[in-house]
Amino acid sequence: KQEVTQIPAALSVPEGENLVLNCSFTDSAIYNLQWFRQDPGKGLTSLLLIQSSQREQTSGRLNASLDKSSGRSTLYIAASQPGDSATYLCAVGNNDMRFGAGTRLTVKP
C-alpha cells in the first residue's frame, strides 16, 4: 500500500525567503505526482503535475522535482509571500491518488 509522507508538518518563514517542502512515497510505480494548495475550509488548488516520465515542472515561483527511484519529490517556492500561506499537499497517482498529511506554511510579512 502506497504511503506518502510530507516533511515538515508545519513551517513558518519571513516574507522573501526561498523554501523547500518535501514529499516521500514508498512505492515508486506511480503514474504521476501532484502538488496542491489548500486554504482553510476550502477545496484543492492544483499547483503542479509531474508525469512519471518527467523530472520537474515549473510554474512562476514554484518548481517541483520528482525522483522516482528514491521515492521523493520537492516543491521549491521562491521569494515567498504572505499570500503563499496555506497547506500544501503532495499526492501520488497510480490507479488512485494517495495524499500526504500536508505541510502547513505560514509566511510572515
Add this chain to the structure above:
Amino acid sequence: GAVVSQHPSRVICKSGTSVKIECRSLDFQATTMFWYRQFPKKSLMLMATSNEGSKATYEQGVEKDKFLINHASLTLSTLTVTSAHPEDSSFYICSAREQLYNEQFFGPGTRLTVL
C-alpha cells in the same frame, strides 16, 4: 483545464437522515471518479473508487452500506450518506479522472454537518 463540480457545497442535516452529494465532470467524460473524506486539519483519505456502470470499490474500513455510491453516467457520480450521524460530519471531495493524460481533477468539496 477540466472542471469538476460538486453539489451542494454545504449541507446541514439531522441525525438519521440521508444526504446525497453530486459530483459532475463538466467538460469531459470520466469512467472513474473518486470520493475522499477530510477531517479538520487532516489530509484527504480515499473512501472509494466509483466506476461507471459497475459497483464502487471501497477502501478498507469504509462501510459500503452507509456510503452509497452510484456512477450512473460518464459525467455524474453520487455519494449518499445514509442514516447520517454526527461522526459523519466532514469535508467530502470528489475527483474525476481524465483518461487521455490520466490526470485527476478535483471538485470544490462539500461540507457536511450532521446535528
